[in-house]
Amino acid sequence: MKRFALLLGGPLLATEALKERLKGYRLLAADSGGRHALALGLVPELWLGDFDSSPPWLQEALPAPKEVLPREKDLTDGEALLRKALEMGAEEVLLLGALGGRLDHTLAHLALAFALAEQGLRVVLSDGLAWAYPLLPGTHTFPLASKTPFSLLPHLEATLEVEGARWNLPLTPLRATTLTLENEALGPIRVEVASGRALLYVFGA
Incomplete structure (x- = not known):
């Protein structure tokens, strides 16, 4: 099974237990989700976004391959990253940093998760402490x-x-x-x- 962990921009508690759980997952990050990669001590294989939420120090500190998106677009960086994971053959997806923070983003992530589940994918959302299925x-x-x-x-x-x-x-x-x-x-x-x-x-x- 192709398993992907996507680092999104919401709150994420970077624990050792989470780091252990990520073993066996391909790691991708969306814009400010890159800060979670630093906290976990991991380097994503792709860092995608318009980078309007990633300050210069973060972009200098995280040595991950970047794919830059335009700022004016019809979807969030997180959804764009999710589409990229699906293109890469994802069958299971952890949406990390998908809960808490902005309510509108949390609700959108839940809607996306149900849509993916209906397509046959295993999807889990987390803030590093709680897990939503x-x-x-x-x-x-x-x-x-x-x-x-x-x-x-x-x-x-x-x-x-x-x-x-x-x-x-x-x-x-x-x-x-x-x-x-x-x-x-x-x-x-x-x-x-x-x-x-x-x-x-x-x-x-």
């Missing part, structure tokens, strides 16, 4: 450690079932609810999406 209809299992906190959100509505949690959920239609926030895994969990779409949000895993 877009879920389509079907059965999904996650090997979570005991006491791992998580939330499960309908997006925007879904019929969901959860097993293996402190608060299991029988098959239930949900929309616009906080019922499935702040749960806790007892170990591996199983999520059934009978209809609609959902987002699994795991903290610290």
Whole structure:
């Protein structure tokens, strides 16, 4: 499987655990996402963007091959980088720096993630601490450690079932609810999406 990690411009906690997780992934960066590469001590194989968010010191400090885009365009540097990863044959994508920061960008990243999942790609979004998994209809299992906190959100509505949690959920239609926030895994969990779409949000895993 061709696995890519994309460094985007949102907040990212550059931990040793994240650095370890990136082994086996091809690393690409979008504009100011290059600062995360420095924090991780890694050099992306491609650094793409219009570089309006990357100060001169960052461009001097990061020795990565650049692809410069025009400032006036119909997509963000992050989406352009995602398209580049797909052209390179990506089958699994980690969108790092995709959560938090600007809400408009976070919502756009989630929409892109669901669109990719519908194309058959495995997609995960993270800020280095929390991990978000877009879920389509079907059965999904996650090997979570005991006491791992998580939330499960309908997006925007879904019929969901959860097993293996402190608060299991029988098959239930949900929309616009906080019922499935702040749960806790007892170990591996199983999520059934009978209809609609959902987002699994795991903290610290």
